[in-house]
Amino acid sequence: PTACMNALASLLVVGLNGLLITFSNAAVSVFGIYYKLQTFVFMPVSGLTQGAMPIMSFNYGAKKVERLKDALKYSLWIAFGIMLIGTLLFMLAPKWLLMIFQADAAMLKIGIRALRIIAIGFIPAVLGYILPTLFQSMGKGLPSLAVFLLRNGLTLPLAYMLSTCLGLNGIWISFPLAEVAAAGCATEIFLYMNKHYIRPLKKLEKDIATI
Template structure:
């Protein structure tokens, strides 16, 4: 049975609804991107070795984020579809199951932090200074990531119901705490001991814990369409399976981004440590472009998921179209920023002559990869919203792994570092073409999305 279209997800005009739901996560993720950039700026000013160490630690740190976000996407997609179908009990069941999964994932990262930090980093550097700094940083961010895992799960649960304000406040609080504590704990201000990269890691953990505290406050003290009721919890493997059906491909997608970074770091170390640092700077800067696009996806997915569950084809299509247009505009602006202002962007990180000579052409080439990326970013969101996580995985594999990494190694020989950067453009073009073909196939075969599909109103 479908719920009556008496709420904003079913009745409010699509573009105003999309922007009301997308702007809060876009703003909070922009703030998060600003934190990432400021964090790297402080670390870079502490020492060049510290920046290289944090860059090498990034893949495992990003893996923890990938697991949290991927699981959250699976939870959000499931809740949105069940609410669209009118099955609130199933949606509430996903809340408890999702939190249990988050705690299980946290235990995994405690083990990784205890046993794999030095062996992992030693694959990329023989410098005892860089190895020591990287191990200190990575151990803290992994063993202390419980706040990250739990907060993101609750954030996605609330986003599935159309509530974007509380998730924005959670993320914003963590970012603000991080930004305030970073210089204090890294450089030892106001009576604090100078802690270097350990201070940067601790500031990150404290910010995540602050976000988690606010997330629990919102979940337990405020009224939402879903709630946590452990007294009525019945463990259902089918719910876990549904969450992972969308979440596991998303985890794998984002984790393969870490594999990409590891593979490219290995390649770039053959050129110089400065090349690794430039790539680390780029990865921080590109979040300033792609995080707003991700925020747009966070706003669009519950709308598309709800209306897909309610069999409202027109609203699904309208939401996808509008999110694609806005995302393309953001990526075009990012392209201009990287092409026109690479020097000033690198100067934010105190780049010397060697890093600047590598970084200016790198940012200009990499920025051009943003132009075809809109399709590769937005179409997977539609697939996730309708419960087809494997299709989104295929697109991401093309964008971030299957083409980029082997092509970078192939082109690095004849073209040098420029060949590494060009591989990103080729991968985005290929992924956009494949995504368009898969989208056309979805609209030909999906019983809800086939043109002429009866809406609930027509069925009535």
């Protein structure tokens, strides 16, 4: 799933640049700035998932349900805190962020609105990152892959469709919409996994404790 996500991210950048150039060079520059800025928000969460995955995997294999749930809970809260900080920065200080890259007037006009719209998707992205990590730790690679594909694969088609009716803003709106869709999908899969794979471990844990 991680390899597919990285490959899709590259294709997404190429496709979005192709759409943005039809509006203006400034729009392409704004997207380039956003892509650099979002690294400081998403990279810590990505690092968190790499650290959480072996902990979740160990506790799932050891039938330690409460410890597995604790690892999931703490991962969600930490990721939420990181994403909340990122959201506040993008919402409250978009001009300052853009000026780090010496944005001109045309880029500021596009970029301030773009960063604020895209930032709406940061909080839902918590579920799109952490829950697939749980799925992978349980050995369920396909559900994890499905969420990652939805997060990255849905953005470009949405951007194309929305740009035809909403213009440049439609491209920015596609980012939070894709994150919300992926979060919803991840939540549905988690509810299924919890019912059929995690809850039954409770009984096994009790049985092991009595031996």
